[in-house]
Amino acid sequence: MKYLFIAFFFSITMNGQKIQKIKINVELKNELAQIDRDDQMFRELMQPNVSPEQIENVMKEKNLTKEDVTVGLSKIMNKQDEENLVKIEKIIKKYGYPGKTLVGEPENKTAWLVIQHSPKIDQYLPIIKKAADTEELPFRLYAMMLDRQLMQENKEQIYGTQGASFFITKNRKKETISLIWPIKDFDNVNKLRKEAGFNETIEEYSKGLFGNDFIFKRYTLEEALKIQNQK
Numbered sequence: 001m002k003y004l005f006i007a008f009f010f011s012i013t014m015n016g017q018k019i020q021k022i023k024i025n026v027e028l029k030n031e032l033a034q035i036d037r038d039d040q041m042f043r044e045l046m047q048p049n050v051s052p053e054q055i056e057n058v059m060k061e062k063n064l065t066k067e068d069v070t071v072g073l074s075k076i077m078n079k080q081d082e083e084n085l086v087k088i089e090k091i092i093k094k095y096g097y098p099g100k101t102l103v104g105e106p107e108n109k110t111a112w113l114v115i116q117h118s119p120k121i122d123q124y125l126p127i128i129k130k131a132a133d134t135e136e137l138p139f140r141l142y143a144m145m146l147d148r149q150l151m152q153e154n155k156e157q158i159y160g161t162q163g164a165s166f167f168i169t170k171n172r173k174k175e176t177i178s179l180i181w182p183i184k185d186f187d188n189v190n191k192l193r194k195e196a197g198f199n200e201t202i203e204e205y206s207k208g209l210f211g212n213d214f215i216f217k218r219y220t221l222e223e224a225l226k227i228q229n230q231k
Contacts, residue, residue, distance in 0.1 A: 028091070029103040032110040035084050039113055042077035045069055081117050088114045097127050099136025112141050121149045140197035147181070154228075156184035156221050159193055160202040163209045168230045178210045182221045 041058055044050060055069055068076050088111045091098055100108040112131075115124045125145060132142035140159075147157035151164070165178040180202065183189050190201045200208065206216045219227075 024104045025095075025098075025102055028095070028098060029107045031087075032091075032098060032103055032107040035087055036107065036110040036113060038080055039084055039110075039117065042069075042073060042080060045073060081114070084114045085118045085120065092124070092127065097131040097136060099131050099134070101136060108137055109141060112137055112145065116145055116148065121145055121152070125149055138197055143196040143198075151181045154221075154225060156182045158184055158189075159196055159198070160189050160205065161198075163206065164228075165210075166227050166230070168227065170230075177227055178214065179219050179224060179227070180206050180209075180216065182219050182224050186218060 041062075045055060045058060058064065059066070059069055062076075064076065092111065095102060098108065098111050102108075103110075112128060115121060115128065128137065128142050128145050131137040132139045143159040144161045147159050147161040150157045151162045160180055160183045162181045163179060164181060165176055168175050168177060183202070185192065193200070193202065193205075198205070203216050207214050
């Protein structure tokens with residue numbers, strides 16, 4: 001009898017946990033899904049393999065002209081990013097970080113995405129770290145944001161997630177130099193990447209970022225800053 005009581009209590013507890021896990025804010029989840037779509041929409045138009053149908057669909061949905069989605073695309077995208085950031089800041093102010101418990105997946109990544117595309121990474125990085133530490137957000141996303149902030153501060157990154165392309169003129173000829181931003185502990189970077197949740201080595205990742213023909217080269221911070229200042 002005692003065993004049956006314990007089993008019954010365990011069953012109720014487990015069922016309660018299941019109910020709690022799926023009790024998400026559906027309205028907020030849908031709002032974040034739309035914000036995510038708005039974030040990616042214009043970036044997709046910048047891809048070389050974008051189809052005419054995609055362009056037409058975006059023009060209709062956002063009531064844009066052909067000029068808007070060509071020469072004016074960057075301006076339109078920046079405006080959308082600003083609008084998205086305002087929405088996300090209101091959400092964070094009300095709920096804290098909208099993580100997996102509150103909105104499920106993949107919408108738990110939306111706030112991170114918008115902040116990653118904003119000039120306010122330094123302001124929200126502690127909140128992103130807390131969300132990652134409590135498993136409301138994959139830790140690798142925090143790692144990417146941390147690397148971006150370090151690069152913006154002209155410091156060495158940790159996980160090797162950030163690359164850059166610089167267009168310079170050398171001997172009256174224009175050149176493009178693409179590189180993975182300098183890494184603080186290069187000898188252990190692949191170990192750190194694996195621990196953070198990345199499946200690729202830094203060498204594999206760099207080819208995904210810049211193409212299969214890219215040859216990975218290790219730069220010092222001094223070398224990278226010199227190239228950056230020549231652009």
